[in-house]
Amino acid sequence: SQTIHQWPATLVQPVGSPLSLECTVEGTSNPNLYWYRQAAGRGLQLLFYSVGIGQISSEVPQNLSASRPQDRQFILSSKKLLLSDSGFYLCASTFVGESQETQYFGPGTRLLVL
């Protein structure tokens, strides 16, 4: 089956500390992968997307970076967290065998920066 995993589920980090959030996808190959941030439980902001290993496109220049070291692994990182980085981070993927236009979402990581 096609599944998206995200971890950790919840994270509390001090300002200035590093960050690494991981997303892995099962049951497909060569997916398009996306990182979104949802602030205040409402709108989604696209942060990064990737159409292949090592291929990252950034939508919003900010304190975060993304990497795709393997086909089904997508990592969101920061060297120094800011208070404004708090939010709900969602990973999304397309799945081969389905129409590539549909994105499916993981369970999310809630990040609180103090």
Added chain:
Amino acid sequence: AQSVAQPEDQVNVAEGNPLTVKCTYSVSGNPYLFWYVQYPNRGLQFLLKYITGDNLVKGSYGFEAEFNKSQTSFHLKKPSALVSDSALYFCAVRDPGGYQKVTFGIGTKLQVIP
């Protein structure tokens, strides 16, 4: 640039009554349109999509949406609301002529009153 508008911050409806959640879009060319639902502290769940074909699209949990090209709308509907339908609903659009970017609306909170 593509955009989505969800004009209602919140929609309240009595259980058993029909519900409508509104969405309008702006995109060059023929759009790909989506609806997602989000329950508290969860990722987004895909409900339905319009790519081409019949203007009335049926999706999960008894939801349907009607594509209206002249009004550039894609309203979500359900004939009889359930309390369990209470959640946050997102409309999204993608320009098929562009790359894989999907633009989400800010979300509409649906409250079904028992």
